[in-house]
Amino acid sequence: VTAVNQVWCGDVTYIKVGGRWLYFAAVLDLYARRIVGWSFSMISDANLTCEALRMAVELRGHPQDVLFHSDQGCQYTSHKFRNELLKHGLRQSMSRKGECWDNAPMERFFGSLKSEWVPETGYKLEHEARADVQRYVSRYNISRPHSYNDYRSPVAEERLAA
Template sequence: MNELFTRGRSAPGSRSITVMMQEEGEQIGRFKVRGLMRELELVSKQPGSHAYKKATVERPDIPNILNREFDVEAPNQVWCGDITYIWAQGKWHYLAVVLDLYARRVVGWALSEKPDADLVVKALDVAYEQRGKPQGLLFHSDQGSQYASRQFRQRLWRYRMRQSMSRRGNCWDNAPMERVFRSLKTEWIPTTGYMTGQQAQRDISQYLMHHYNWIRPHQFNDGLAPAKTEEKLKTVSGIS
């Protein structure tokens, strides 16, 4: 216990310290830990705020075509995209994900130290290649500057995709993406983040492309995982 409290003036939060000490066999509660931290003048070290900001200007040139019509008839008709932040290697990293709305399957993702247009373009490129280069689909996102950038819009044009954007400040216009990130953060990512960016890459890939797509039951699919729902569609329709 003494070693834990003599490493310096910065420390994890009282809850994290309590859990660590209890795992080592110490009988101690959070209030006792808080008292010890005050006595030793230890300050909880918390992650700083993430860098990207929400849109402050409406984009009337990119309408909300999807308009919460989240039920679609087949794969590769409507994709959604969004960005969230992940704590790794002592700083924020940014995760962009592309979701096929038909069965809520993750079809592309990218992780970067910068929340820029390159990040969302990379996630889109991965999805485009993995799904056999589909055309004519609708891509929906929030009004983040990355999705409104010339670089991203040119990529959509090259792939013959239409663009739709949520209304400013209305997270429910992209609710399926919010649910993916909520599941990822509450079910999988360690509360203290990742030690390295490489560890984050491996672990997030394992969750999105394997656990979420193939194993985790999804309420939208009546308990079937997204990838298995698509497999069932192929069996029923005879699609190869």
């Protein structure tokens, strides 16, 4: 990957809220490992991933011919999600079945989120979880050093390349 908006990765994780799960979908630009889209829902379905994708498309200025890589989860194999990709002129790529490390940058981001930020006991309220995870995304993009970027943040790496 030699520039922004060539390859995006997507995945879904879950965060404990009370006695339930809050699902968090994220889209990462592989160039500088910047999170460019995200969404939350109490249901892990194609609506969740489509919303994160739409946010990425909007924030990145409607780029064309981006390769979107994900696992083979039902959210990404659904007609709804595939149609959303086509609608925005994006191409789809998927990991081999059962091979989570084919999408290692997303696994790394979610691992960092959970080990560095999310309380082990989770959150009491959904709105607290949403706000706190969004704070992490902002911190991750703007100020968190990333080894892949020679210890520059994703935003700093993209500025350097511009």
